[in-house]
Amino acid sequence: MGCLFGSFLSEKHEVVLLEQNPERIDALNQNGVTVEEADGTRRHYPMKAVMSGTPMPGVELVIVFVKATVTESALETNRALLEEADVLTLQNGLGNDEIIEKFVGKEHIFVGTTRHNCVVTGADSIFHSGNGVTKIGSLCGNDKRAKEIVAAFAECRDGMLFCENARRLLWEKLFINMTLNSLSSVLECRLYEIYANPHTWALTGKIVDEAIQVAAADGEVFEKKLVLDSIKKLCEDAKNGFASMVQDRRAGRKTEIDFINGAVVKGGQKYGIPTPVNETVVEFVHAFEESDRVRDKLFE
Structure with missing residues (x-):
């Protein structure tokens, strides 16, 4: 970039x-x-x-x-x-x-x-x-x-x-990152597949549900439909693109998951809001990071 x-x-x-x-x-x-x-x-x-x-x-x-x-x-x-x-x-x-x-x-x-x-x-x-x-x-x-x-x-x-409203701006971008970056990293797929696959799209909705609650506690109110529409549009506009987190995994770099879905988890802890789906996504990405590292060593 x-x-x-x-x-x-x-x-x-x-x-x-x-x-x-x-x-x-x-x-x-x-x-x-x-x-x-x-x-x-x-x-x-x-x-x-x-x-x-x-x-x-x-x-x-x-x-x-x-x-x-x-x-x-x-x-x-x-x-x-x-x-x-x-x-x-x-x-x-x-x-x-x-x-x-x-x-x-x-x-x-x-x-x-x-x-x-x-x-x-x-x-x-x-x-x-x-x-x-x-x-x-x-x-x-x-x-x-x-x-x-x-x-x-x-x-x-x-x-x-x-x-x-710069704070709201950051939350708007976070909704994109917490869904497209994390899910495409786990699946190693192009962006359009997040929306085209009904299972990943359902998971997208659950990630967003938790984040909307945390954002509201942080002072920014969002409507779920509008958030999902924005994510869908980006899937369509950049359908052949790969999220940066996919590129990180392939290059063996540590991902930004702790600043993305991890930020939702941190906010949930601050405001007393459960965020089990985002917590699971964070652990999945870290698990892939570690398994990729171990796998590379096994085949050296």
Whole structure:
């Protein structure tokens, strides 16, 4: 997703990608980023990439796309960039803003969600499998700066919107993640299969039921039908895409499940609301993580 948004924004702004893999840094600097669209068209974007932790003066905005599991370590490595910069998280899950607050003040933290979806196909290439709106807001009322960030994004792409209620925005994205990410990870299926399979769709409804109760206790009221309609639409719009958690499993990476369905479980514990379905989903994903690791060792 960093490559995708970096490509968009590079049309009007100076963009630098932060990477940890030297081979990928070389590939990006030499070849740029190739974005393949769902209709088969391809577009090439020249790009600059540097090693994470490289000092760069004058950075105005740091956009965080790393997995929630490594947010703190990534920000610690790049602490010098944060001295004068605002930070925008477009990550999955709840709680990333709380981690970012360890490094910058609330007034410099902005949160957002996006319906864009992509799959890495090479060191310098991605497949843009899903398109949609991106919403950005401030959790502490710094709407002026949030609107400036949205305007900068809008110079490069349509569908960039300001959101006044940023907390609700995060819950809206969480409903997508807690169903599509977790279930597609367990089943290793494409997004459209979540809706097409009546059993996974029934399970989706049960996951959402629990989360709606927790969200209401957290101050955000949602209607189940509208939530399910939103999930269904994304299944249709990005039907051939894979959720990021599927890609994590295949790559042997730790998933973000504790920041997604785990956030519902944590909220349930806070407000005294039972969340047995989400608890089971969390354990299933962790079980697959462990079994994948053990299986790899058995066949070494």
